[in-house]
Amino acid sequence: MDQPQIRQSQFDRSPAALVLEDGRVFRGRAYGALGRTLGEIVFTTGMTGYQETLTDPSYAGQIVVQTAPHIGNTGVNDEDDESADYWVAGYAVSRASRRVSNWRATESLEDRLIARGIVGISGIDTRALTRHLRDRGAMRAGIFSGSAAGLGEAEMLAAVREAPAMAGRSLTDTVTTREAYTVPAVGEKRFTVVAFDLGIKAATPAQLAERGIEVRIVPADTTFEEVQRLAPDGVFFSNGPGDPATADHQVDVLRQVLAARIPFFGICFGNQLLGRALGFGTYKLVFGHRGANQPVLDVASGRVEITCQNHGFAVDAPIGEAVEAPAGGLGRVEVSHIGLNDQVVEGLRCLDVPAFSVQFHPESAAGPHDSRSLFDRFAQLLAASSSSAPASA
Incomplete structure (x- = not known):
């Protein structure tokens, strides 16, 4: 992942693009840190436990798509992390919660993503994305936001296709x-x-x-x-x-x-x-x-x-x-x-x-x-x- 650019406002929803290895593009809004990130894109069907997912080292090198439509409403806390870091290469959600409502929360999910430098995207059709991955299989992908969102689609796609595949990768x-x-x-x-x-x-x-x-x-x-x-x-x-x-x-x-x-x-x-x-x-x-x-x-x-x-x-x-x-x-x-x-x-x-x-x-x-x-x-x-x-x- 490139060095992320930290945004000043958690509600600064600047444009972002998610580009798949096969050329399909999903356009949405930035979520988390700004920048460019590459990895294997996969989907997870859990309706809860996004904090445990993000801190699971098994997701290293992967851009995670949440199939549950509303993410972030319970925020994050300092007790439920499953490791000392956030390992996902990137994060894609449909609707990102603007408010946190949980007595155990210590901060919002987006604040945590920004602090950990996780580049993400929101406002995309994750149902369509998941169906596409179920048909075509997991593949390389990239999320581009901030100054990286200004790249042309051909340039974004070239960067994605140059990223290492998961098969044969030691992590x-x-x-x-x-x-x-x-x-x-x-x-x-x-x-x-x-x-x-x-x-x-x-x-x-x-x-x-x-x-x-x-x-x-x-x-x-x-x-x-x-x-x-x-x-x-x-x-x-x-x-x-x-x-x-x-x-x-x-x-x-x-x-x-x-x-x-x-x-x-x-x-x-x-x-x-x-x-x-x-x-x-x-x-x-x-x-x-x-x-x-x-x-x-x-x-x-x-x-x-x-x-x-x-x-x-x-x-x-x-x-x-x-x-x-x-x-x-x-x-x-x-x-x-x-x-x-x-x-x-x-x-x-x-x-x-x-x-x-x-x-x-x-x-x-x-x-x-x-x-x-x-x-x-x-x-x-x-x-x-x-x-x-x-x-x-």
């Missing part, structure tokens, strides 16, 4: 923590888990901590030898942005975790990396799954859960009977969850090593709470592995 190093830190267990400590920050949300270690788990959050480039020195009861891989095909280091570490029979749990990007570690491929979805209303079938129980999701890639694994992991030496694996909208793999369960993962976000911030029991399942896996481990000499 983990952009969002990961630089220093390890610890989230202490709530109440009595039962276990210690090493959590790889691939773009982790604050609600995830909080959910683990509530189950008596001390969470040691480490940078994405942590080695298996460093994990071993921490002697954890389990390992966790978080959500995160970018193409899982670029995460070779994390896949190599995870294969060693699995071979050592250390209990493992992964979500979202972590699910894709478990798939790769087991020997499956990954592929890019046409427009991805984003929002807090995605139905998923838990194959074992037959229960349908409404889940919160944010991913543009998926694991290419066979749905049905358990199969031998293609990587070899890791036993059998089965698809544990299936997306009901398009039959995408939404979870993996290893049958011969203590490992499982899901493609969605059980920490549910913001979103439905249907899947929080997965954190209980991980705690049970840690307990079972601890009880079966041989006593030390």
Whole structure:
């Protein structure tokens, strides 16, 4: 994103343009900081939780379109951020609220966008834009406002087409923590888990901590030898942005975790990396799954859960009977969850090593709470592995 120009008035609705890679242009008004920004454009169907969306590192490098028509009415606060930054490359809404009405709000959404340098656009037909993306797929796009709005459409389109595509893009190093830190267990400590920050949300270690788990959050480039020195009861891989095909280091570490029979749990990007570690491929979805209303079938129980999701890639694994992991030496694996909208793999369960993962976000911030029991399942896996481990000499 270019250096934004900060506006003096939050209601200065100067012209802005959103230009798609395929040449379609949506004209509206500036929202947030002024300037030019480029990224992959995606839509999210959540009707609430825009603050959690904006602070989710999984959206790094993406221009987010809100399908809900009215955004900003509850403002923002200092408690609901899911990370220390606002990661979206840009923001597109239909109607931006001019007033904030919520007792928890500390400032307006637009003030926060300006302060964080997020270039956005309002006053466009997000329904038409979403339908276009559902037909054509996620693609590169740009938002141009302020002096950048004066560029010709051909010049804007050229800038968009020169931007990097999401396929093949590595963003983990952009969002990961630089220093390890610890989230202490709530109440009595039962276990210690090493959590790889691939773009982790604050609600995830909080959910683990509530189950008596001390969470040691480490940078994405942590080695298996460093994990071993921490002697954890389990390992966790978080959500995160970018193409899982670029995460070779994390896949190599995870294969060693699995071979050592250390209990493992992964979500979202972590699910894709478990798939790769087991020997499956990954592929890019046409427009991805984003929002807090995605139905998923838990194959074992037959229960349908409404889940919160944010991913543009998926694991290419066979749905049905358990199969031998293609990587070899890791036993059998089965698809544990299936997306009901398009039959995408939404979870993996290893049958011969203590490992499982899901493609969605059980920490549910913001979103439905249907899947929080997965954190209980991980705690049970840690307990079972601890009880079966041989006593030390």
